[in-house]
Amino acid sequence: MTTQVKQQGVNKDMQEEMVGVLTAISIVSKRLANRLSQLDEQNERKGEKVNEQNKTRS
Structure with missing residues (x-):
């Protein structure tokens, strides 16, 4: 009986x-997902800036 009680405690x-x-x-996982989302947004903004610069140079 004490063995059974010990097993229940361990479980x-x-x-x-x-x-x-x-x-x-x-x-x-939530923190990593948030950081990846932030990095994605930053990369999108950088891409938009590069595209705008290329348009003004053309």
């Missing part, structure tokens, strides 16, 4: 740890 601890790890992964 609960393991589940809590997994929840923490998955939460951390989710947070990091």
